[in-house]
Amino acid sequence: MQILLSKKIKLKARFFDVDSMNVVWHGNYVKYMEIARCELLDEIGYGYEKMKQDGFVFPIVKMDIKYIKPIFFNDDIQIEARLLKSDGFLKFNYEISSIKTGDKLSIANTSQMAVRICDYTTCFELPNELLMAINLYLEKR
Amino acid sequence: MQILLSKKIKLKARFFDVDSMNVVWHGNYVKYMEIARCELLDEIGYGYEKMKQDGFVFPIVKMDIKYIKPIFFNDDIQIEARLLKSDGFLKFNYEISSIKTGDKLSIANTSQMAVRICDYTTCFELPNELLMAINLYLEKR
Amino acid sequence: MQILLSKKIKLKARFFDVDSMNVVWHGNYVKYMEIARCELLDEIGYGYEKMKQDGFVFPIVKMDIKYIKPIFFNDDIQIEARLLKSDGFLKFNYEISSIKTGDKLSIANTSQMAVRICDYTTCFELPNELLMAINLYLEKR
Amino acid sequence: MQILLSKKIKLKARFFDVDSMNVVWHGNYVKYMEIARCELLDEIGYGYEKMKQDGFVFPIVKMDIKYIKPIFFNDDIQIEARLLKSDGFLKFNYEISSIKTGDKLSIANTSQMAVRICDYTTCFELPNELLMAINLYLEKR
Numbered sequence: 360m361q362i363l364l365s366k367k368i369k370l371k372a373r374f375f376d377v378d379s380m381n382v383v384w385h386g387n388y389v390k391y392m393e394i395a396r397c398e399l400l401d402e403i404g405y406g407y408e409k410m411k412q413d414g415f416v417f418p419i420v421k422m423d424i425k426y427i428k429p430i431f432f433n434d435d436i437q438i439e440a441r442l443l444k445s446d447g448f449l450k451f452n453y454e455i456s457s458i459k460t461g462d463k464l465s466i467a468n469t470s471q472m473a474v475r476i477c478d479y480t481t482c483f484e485l486p487n488e489l490l491m492a493i494n495l496y497l498e499k500r
Numbered sequence: 501m502q503i504l505l506s507k508k509i510k511l512k513a514r515f516f517d518v519d520s521m522n523v524v525w526h527g528n529y530v531k532y533m534e535i536a537r538c539e540l541l542d543e544i545g546y547g548y549e550k551m552k553q554d555g556f557v558f559p560i561v562k563m564d565i566k567y568i569k570p571i572f573f574n575d576d577i578q579i580e581a582r583l584l585k586s587d588g589f590l591k592f593n594y595e596i597s598s599i600k601t602g603d604k605l606s607i608a609n610t611s612q613m614a615v616r617i618c619d620y621t622t623c624f625e626l627p628n629e630l631l632m633a634i635n636l637y638l639e640k641r
Numbered sequence: 642m643q644i645l646l647s648k649k650i651k652l653k654a655r656f657f658d659v660d661s662m663n664v665v666w667h668g669n670y671v672k673y674m675e676i677a678r679c680e681l682l683d684e685i686g687y688g689y690e691k692m693k694q695d696g697f698v699f700p701i702v703k704m705d706i707k708y709i710k711p712i713f714f715n716d717d718i719q720i721e722a723r724l725l726k727s728d729g730f731l732k733f734n735y736e737i738s739s740i741k742t743g744d745k746l747s748i749a750n751t752s753q754m755a756v757r758i759c760d761y762t763t764c765f766e767l768p769n770e771l772l773m774a775i776n777l778y779l780e781k782r
Numbered sequence: 783m784q785i786l787l788s789k790k791i792k793l794k795a796r797f798f799d800v801d802s803m804n805v806v807w808h809g810n811y812v813k814y815m816e817i818a819r820c821e822l823l824d825e826i827g828y829g830y831e832k833m834k835q836d837g838f839v840f841p842i843v844k845m846d847i848k849y850i851k852p853i854f855f856n857d858d859i860q861i862e863a864r865l866l867k868s869d870g871f872l873k874f875n876y877e878i879s880s881i882k883t884g885d886k887l888s889i890a891n892t893s894q895m896a897v898r899i900c901d902y903t904t905c906f907e908l909p910n911e912l913l914m915a916i917n918l919y920l921e922k923r
Contacts, residue, residue: 374820374830375813378515379522379573385701386516386675389668390798397797401856407797408856419667423705432520433824433831515679515689516672526842527812531657534809538656542715548656549715560808564846574683574690656801657809661855663802714802 360452361444363493366399369458372434382429389422392453392467395440399451405492413488417449417471424467428457435459442493447483448472501593502585504634507540510599513575523570530563533594533608536581540592546633554629558590558612565608569598576600583634588624589613642734643726645775648681651740654716664711671704674735674749677722681733687774695770699731699753706749710739717741724775729765730754783875784867786916789822792881795857805852812845815876815890818863822874828915836911840872840894847890851880858882865916870906871895 370391378384400406410417430436435458443450449471455464473482473489511532519525541547551558571577576599584591590612596605614623614630652673660666682688692699712718717740725732731753737746755764755771793814801807823829833840853859858881866873871893878888896905896912 373813373817374519375525375527375816377520379518379520380698380700381520382700384516385704386668386671389671390796393668393798394796406856416662418662418664418708418711420708421706422667422708424703426700426702426704429700433829514672514676516675521839521841523841526845527809527816530809530812531655534657535655547715557803559803559805559849559852561849562847563808563849565844567841567843567845570841574688657807659802660797661800661802661804666798668798 360450362441363444363497364399364403365439365441366395366402367437367439368395368398369435369437370394372430372432372436374432377432380429381432383431385424385426388424388426388455388465388467391436391438391455392424392440392451392469395438395453396451396469399440399442403492403496405489409492410489411476413486414476415473415482415486415488416476417473419469420448420472421470422468424465426465428462428464430455430457430464436464445470445485447485449485449489501591503582504585504638505540505544506580506582507536507543508578508580509536509539510576510578511535513571513573513577515573518573521570522573524572524575526565526567529565529567529596529606529608532577532579532596533565533581533592533610536579536594537592537610540581540583544633544637546630550633551630552617554627555617556614556623556627556629557617558614560610561589561613562611563609565606567606569603569605571596571598571605577605586611586626588626590626590630642732644723645726645779646681646685647721647723648677648684649719649721650677650680651717651719652676654712654714654718656714659714662711663714665713667706667708670706670708670737670747670749673718673720673737674706674722674733674751677720677735678733678751681722681724685774685778687771691774692771693758695768696758697755697764697768697770698758699755701751702730702754703752704750706747708747710744710746712737712739712746718746727752727767729767731767731771783873785864786867786920787822787826788862788864789818789825790860790862791818791821792858792860793817795853795855795859797855800855803852804855806854808847808849811847811849811878811888811890814859814861814878815847815863815874815892818861818876819874819892822863822865826915826919828912832915833912834899836909837899838896838905838909838911839899840896842892843871843895844893845891847888849888851885851887853878853880853887859887868893868908870908872908872912 376387453467517528594608735749799810876890
């Protein structure tokens with residue numbers, strides 16, 4: 360699938376994110392992915408606040424995660440979010456890797472759909488505002 | 501301090517709530533307290549949704565927690581929330597205890613203030629709607 | 642896929658689980674699924690504590706979730722976890738539904754692998770202890 | 783109270799941390815405080831992993847938080863953790879402020895006690911290893 364844009368962030372696995380095996384609890388990866396996705400959207404000037412102003416929210420409709428190697432307490436990790444070319448969905452894939460070893464730790468995918476706030480109707484195409492923000496960013500690069 | 505009302509709930513400490521020492525992470529007690537508080541407010545017919553309809557939100561302005569004994573994974577606990585008599589604040593205290601041993605595990609306090617949603621102004625008195633809901637409930641008992 | 646066992650639990654969507662759109666944040670479904678899965682495993686006498694005693698942990702290696710309709714604040718929901726027949730993995734699927742309307746809100750899948758605590762080696766077959774616990778439970782029913 | 787050491791960190795309020803009023807849910811401040819506290823302890827070379835190696839854990843035994851102004855979604859905040867001089871407890875206070883306006887948003891306190899891992903006995907004095915780490919760091923500055 361064609362990658363339009365990607366964004367890498369770095370973070371540390373915190374104490375409150377690890378479980379009784381001293382590794383990050385699997386549900387907390389969803390937060391890491393959201394941080395990277397939001398940073399990418401903020402960078403193209405189309406974060407959640409801009410979406411709301413335009414009258415849209417983008418709920419997650421599908422998500423899958425593959426856990427390859429554990430993330431231990433205090434590990435420094437990189438999360439790369441990649442915006443994929445797609446007609447109806449806002450699609451991202453993610454790769455989490457260890458900063459120390461470079462090992463791939465997890466891969467994941469999310470799909471979001473645009474929903475109009477005024478009447479909660481689902482849009483089967485991405486709003487023009489979003490497509491323009493992506494194109495504008497790609498041109499400026 | 502005078503206790504107006506109290507409500508006891510029971511729950512089990514879940515895997516996602518324990519930390520690497522296999523005990524409930526201290527920040528998760530705040531969720532347990534919120535469950536008990538919301539159940540009490542729902543019982544008197546003045547839950548967060550009713551508050552919103554009346555034009556108010558009740559943010560927490562102060563909280564303190566004392567951790568007496570740890571809560572281990574899978575422990576069954578009881579949380580008692582007690583609504584305290586107070587003029588300007590919505591005040592609760594809490595007691596968390598072990599269902600198996602009866603041991604007191606934690607005590608806590610929260611204070612909430614009423615804030616008008618329309619203009620985000622703080623009310624220095626509790627809204628009449630809330631006081632009436634409390635009185636109505638106390639009379640019916 | 643063949644369902645060996647299933648378990649239904651009920652819970653209420655709490656305030657701390659909803660996001661700024663007043664619906665349960667997508668990452669919190671992972672907790673709901675874990676509660677149902679753990680209750681099922683506890684029922685067959687093979688919860689996480691028994692696993693540990695036998696020298697195993699069962700990290701999640703794969704997870705996917707489909708979000709069909711939103712879960713709103715204070716909604717009462719049912720989560721059904723179903724243990725699936727599988728050789729190498731501990732596989733579950735999940736269905737979240739509204740108690741009020743019966744609507745299907747979400748479906749999901751998780752796969753876990755057995756890992757030996759002593760040397761962190763992955764087992765490519767499920768431990769006998771687990772298979773025996775499942776069979777024993779199925780016979781007794 | 784005498785401040786021995788302090789550490790400032792910066793972070794952004796994430797989508798998964800805000801509640802239905804679009805402000806950070808009060809329980810999530812506990813995570814922000816933990817991040818700052820752990821960074822300070824890591825800086826003096828006495829993080830949770832070093833503690834464990836020395837045979838100790840430091841559970842929180844008391845916590846209080848005052849919420850002064852709300853933290854909104856995407857706000858950039860600073861958390862300052864200050865290690866206080868204290869005999870029996872590991873005491874910190876915290877100040878959360880807005881990076882944009884400089885406004886004080888929250889103040890808080892935590893107390894931790896040393897517990898021996900081998901027999902779960904509480905130490906009524908701080909371990910020498912910790913006191914030495916603090917002194918060594920203060921001398922080097």
